[in-house]
Amino acid sequence: MAHILEQTPSSSTGAANLFAAAAAMEDSNGEHADYSSINRATALVSPTEQEYELITSKVRDLMEEGRGETIFELGTGEDTGEVGLTEEELAASVATLKSIADIMDSDCNQLRSKPCEGGKKSVQYLVRQRADIRDFMEIRVAVVGNVDAGKSTLLGVLTHGELDNGRGFARQKLFRHKHEAESGRTSSVGNDILGFDSTGAVVNQPDHGSLDWVKVCENSSKVITFIDLAGHERYLKTTVFGMTGHAPDFGMLMVGANAGIVGMTKEHLGLALALSVPVFVVVTKIDMCPPNVLQETLKLLVKILKSPGCRKVPVMVKTGDDVVLSATNFVSERLCPIFQVSNVTGENMDFLKMFLNLLSTRSPNTDNEPAEFQIDDTYSVPGVGTVVSGTTLRGRIRINDNLLLGPDPLGHFQSIAVKSIHRKRMPVTEVRSGQTASFSLKKVKRSNIRKGMVMVSPAVEPQCCYEFEGEILVLHHPTTISTKYQAMVHCGSIRQTASIIRMSSECLRTGDKAQVLFRFVKHPEYLKEGQRLVFREGRTKAVGNVNKVLPYTPAVVGKEKVKTAAKVSQQQVRGEGKRRQGSTAVSSHVSTVLSSQGPTVVSSQGSTAVSSQGSTVVSSQTSLPAGATTTQSHQTSLPAGATTQSQPGTATSQAASSLQQPAQA
Numbered sequence: 001m002a003h004i005l006e007q008t009p010s011s012s013t014g015a016a017n018l019f020a021a022a023a024a025m026e027d028s029n030g031e032h033a034d035y036s037s038i039n040r041a042t043a044l045v046s047p048t049e050q051e052y053e054l055i056t057s058k059v060r061d062l063m064e065e066g067r068g069e070t071i072f073e074l075g076t077g078e079d080t081g082e083v084g085l086t087e088e089e090l091a092a093s094v095a096t097l098k099s100i101a102d103i104m105d106s107d108c109n110q111l112r113s114k115p116c117e118g119g120k121k122s123v124q125y126l127v128r129q130r131a132d133i134r135d136f137m138e139i140r141v142a143v144v145g146n147v148d149a150g151k152s153t154l155l156g157v158l159t160h161g162e163l164d165n166g167r168g169f170a171r172q173k174l175f176r177h178k179h180e181a182e183s184g185r186t187s188s189v190g191n192d193i194l195g196f197d198s199t200g201a202v203v204n205q206p207d208h209g210s211l212d213w214v215k216v217c218e219n220s221s222k223v224i225t226f227i228d229l230a231g232h233e234r235y236l237k238t239t240v241f242g243m244t245g246h247a248p249d250f251g252m253l254m255v256g257a258n259a260g261i262v263g264m265t266k267e268h269l270g271l272a273l274a275l276s277v278p279v280f281v282v283v284t285k286i287d288m289c290p291p292n293v294l295q296e297t298l299k300l301l302v303k304i305l306k307s308p309g310c311r312k313v314p315v316m317v318k319t320g321d322d323v324v325l326s327a328t329n330f331v332s333e334r335l336c337p338i339f340q341v342s343n344v345t346g347e348n349m350d351f352l353k354m355f356l357n358l359l360s361t362r363s364p365n366t367d368n369e370p371a372e373f374q375i376d377d378t379y380s381v382p383g384v385g386t387v388v389s390g391t392t393l394r395g396r397i398r399i400n401d402n403l404l405l406g407p408d409p410l411g412h413f414q415s416i417a418v419k420s421i422h423r424k425r426m427p428v429t430e431v432r433s434g435q436t437a438s439f440s441l442k443k444v445k446r447s448n449i450r451k452g453m454v455m456v457s458p459a460v461e462p463q464c465c466y467e468f469e470g471e472i473l474v475l476h477h478p479t480t481i482s483t484k485y486q487a488m489v490h491c492g493s494i495r496q497t498a499s500i501i502r503m504s505s506e507c508l509r510t511g512d513k514a515q516v517l518f519r520f521v522k523h524p525e526y527l528k529e530g531q532r533l534v535f536r537e538g539r540t541k542a543v544g545n546v547n548k549v550l551p552y553t554p555a556v557v558g559k560e561k562v563k564t565a566a567k568v569s570q571q572q573v574r575g576e577g578k579r580r581q582g583s584t585a586v587s588s589h590v591s592t593v594l595s596s597q598g599p600t601v602v603s604s605q606g607s608t609a610v611s612s613q614g615s616t617v618v619s620s621q622t623s624l625p626a627g628a629t630t631t632q633s634h635q636t637s638l639p640a641g642a643t644t645q646s647q648p649g650t651a652t653s654q655a656a657s658s659l660q661q662p663a664q665a
Contacts, residue, residue: 041077041085041122044093056100059127063104067361067434068129068137068221071111071328072097075122084120094123101127107198111358112324124324126358128221130198135428137222138435139359142243142277144268145254147231150284150343152186154254155226157343158353159192160206164343166288173210174228187235189242190228193424195220196357213425223424224356225436226252231264237488240534243271245376245451245493246436247391249362250330251279257289257340260297261304270475273310274543275532278330278362280337281305281314282352287342298338305336312336323351327358363434370457371395371403373439376493380446385419388449389438390493395457397421397439398430403455405441407464408448409523411554416455417442452494454526463551464524467501472535472544473513481508487537489518491546497521498535508542515547524552 038047038054047055062070074093075085085093094108101108106129113123143151156170157163164170174190175181195203195216203219204211217223229242243251251272255261272279281301286294298316305312315326315337326337337355341348372393379387397403399418406413419440421428431437439455456462474481486499497520504515527549535542 039077041075041083042089042093044074044096045085045089046092047096052096052100055096056103059097059100060104063106063127063129064365067365069360070127071358072125072127073122074125075116075120084116084118084122086120090121090123094125097125097127105130109200112321114321126200128198128200131219131221136195136217136220137361138225138423139222139250139361140225140227140246140248140436141250141252141356141359142227142229142246142248142272143252143254144229144239144243144272145231146256146259146263146265146268147185148259149231149254149256149265151231151254152190152228153343154282154284154341155190155192155228157346157349158356159194159204159211159226161202161204162206163346166344170343185232186228186230187232187238188230189238189246190226192226192228193217194224194226194353194356196222196224200354200357202353217424217426222357224359225424229268231268233264236264236267239268240271240490240536241376241451241493241495243275243277244490244532244534245374245495247374247393247492248277250359251277253279253281255281255283255297255301257283257285257294257297260293261300266304269304269310270541271534274475274534279312280326280330280355281339283338283340284343286340286347287345294340298340301338310336314338316340317348317351317355320351320354323354324358327355331360331362361434366394366433367396369394369433370459371397371401371455372457372460373397373403373437373455374493375449375453375455376451378446378449378451379438381440384440386441386444386446386449387438388441388455389436391436392431392433394433396430396432397437397455402458404458404460404462405444405449405455406453406462407524407526407554408453411464411524411552413456413462413464414444415458416444452492452496452525456526462526463549464526464554465520465549466524466552467517467519467550468527468546469515469517469548469550470533470544470546471513472516472533472542474508474510475541475543477508477510477540477542479509481540481542482506486521487535487540487542489520489533489535491525491527491531491533494525494527496523496525516544524554 038051038058043051044055059070059072062072074090074097076083098108104127106127109126109128111124111126113121115121143155145151152171152174153164153168154170156172156174160170160173162170168184171184172181174192175186177188180187193204193211193213193216197203197219198221203216205215227242227246227248229239230236231239242248251268253265253269253272255265269279283294283297283301289297302314304310305314311334313335315322315335317323317326317337317339322337326335329335330337339348339352339355341352372395373390374393375388375390377389379389381387397418399421401418402415403418404413405416408414419442421431421440422438423431423435428437454462481500481503483500483502486497489496489498498518499521501517501519503517505512508514527546529546529549531546533544533546535544
């Protein structure tokens with residue numbers, strides 16, 4: 001909801017009016033009721049029946065917009081400028097808000113209270129719907145940072161609730177592969193969850209060291225999905241795919257306090273900025289870092305965040321009030337909270353959990369539009385069949401829905417049925433926009449599905465494309481980029497090499513911007529205008545947007561035609577050998593001997609053979625029909641320097657070889 005704000009309030013008073021102002025802007029659309037009568041600070045103290053209905057309607061609208069939660073401010077008037085409530089007024093307002101929350105099966109939790117003039121105060125409350133067993137709000141956070149910044153360790157501490165021992169204890173529970181556990185390096189895209197209930201408490205309770213995802217999801221109103229990405233440079237391809245294909249709402253940039261901002265840290269920060277993903281920073285290992293080194297790291301971090309490339313407002317989070325302020329204003333994309341935590345002592349870990357609990361989703365509510373689902377992974381499950389996982393970009397998908405899967409290598413979309421749906425390993429009946437899910441598909445082989453394909457409603461009438469136009473900005477290139485240059489394009493879950501057909505300028509160098517026409521090298525893809533793309537090859541990097549898609553219409557060939565055409569071609573191949581051995585040696589299938597000087601081959605007796613288009617030179621053993629002209633191999637002489645050509649595997653190979661030696665006249 002806070003995405004409608006363009007700037008960050010500089011003071012706590014500005015933040016106080018945040019959600020009320022958001023509601024007022026919604027009202028101006030004319031879609032909702034007129035809330036001007038309840039804009040005063042004391043509206044909730046003793047409302048009339050009509051006012052009570054209006055307040056209930058306003059809270060419901062705010063909660064729908066926030067996907068099941070909102071932050072409500074008590075004690076601020078929008079029009080009148082009143083600020084603060086006395087103790088009695090505050091108690092009455094809280095009672096009214098709680099009764100409204102009960103009607104909507106929600107819980108109220110006080111976040112912060114702020115003293116005002118004259119002994120009054122204003123209070124912010126989090127109103128969140130209670131856990132529904134089959135449905136929960138989901139927010140995706142991509143975890144990026146340099147190697148050894150403590151990404152996997154922090155996630156192990158957050159999701160399993162046990163502190164680290166400083167020797168890699170916490171991260172062992174997260175690794176998916178044997179080589180990861182041995183080296184301590186993440187090489188794949190990992191997924192971990194952290195559940196919060198309606199009161200904001202953490203739900204994760206590991207059973208005997210392992211986390212039961214289904215139990216967590218059933219008891220959670222809100223689930224944070226951490227996309228654990230690789231920090232090592234050799235896995236940059238995987239990291240870029242995680243940032244584009246998994247569609248994260250937020251980015252968590254990890255910085256080791258002792259190492260500072262090194263290696264891939266700037267690279268990952270630049271990637272998040274290029275994809276317009278709001279970033280917050282977590283500085284780890286503060287327990288083992290000398291104070292002067294920590295201050296140097298923080299100073300450099302603030303300098304980078306304030307630089308012209310980032311233009312962020314860094315905020316050091318030290319109190320609970322800082323957490324609430326930064327969480328409510330974070331989606332405006334200008335604020336960048338900085339947390340300093342220790343995985344061994346657990347210092348400031350509660351602030352980080354509180355911040356994650358208050359994050360609101362960025363994706364707009366598009367449940368009523370035609371369904372669109374992007375595939376980012378495929379599995380073959382024994383006893384179940386083909387399973388695809390990915391993100392629902394818009395619309396709703398229910399069990400037994402018929403969708404179009406594609407594009408295949410030829411550009412076609414095929415109709416498929418959804419057999420079952422799972423969210424975070426929990427079976428559900430439907431999935432809504434902005435949520436990740438896994439689908440079991442009927443009658444589809446896993447080999448026919450690849451990352452980058454989509455499943456869309458037939459109402460979308462999808463079209464694939466080979467060529468598309470985009471506006472790109474070159475972030476880094478050692479020399480120049482010109483036409484026919486090829487590089488890997490990441491766009492959503494699409495990952496394919498594309499070549500540049502034409503550009504608006506002659507050549508591109510670091511820092512240049514241009515309109516570029518791309519063409520995919522292998523097969524067509526499903527693209528939409530406005531999508532973000534990352535263009536990379538080695539150290540070359542460029543970012544941009546898709547401006548125009550040039551639809552590609554695949555050719556439709558009937559199955560029967562294809563079969564008959566194949567049979568005819570096979571018969572022709574078989575028949576050629578028989579014809580060559582038959583009596584009719586003069587035929588179009590027998591190869592021609594060509595002279596390099598001219599089209600005519602002359603024999604020693606003066607008779608002329610036919611022109612090079614149709615002349616046949618045969619050996620002396622071949623039988624010919626009566627009246628046909630023969631050119632005997634032992635009688636023929638050629639001009640000096642002439643060469644003959646024969647196609648391999650023809651009946652005239654012997655004649656051709658003998659012609660190359662001049663015969664006696």
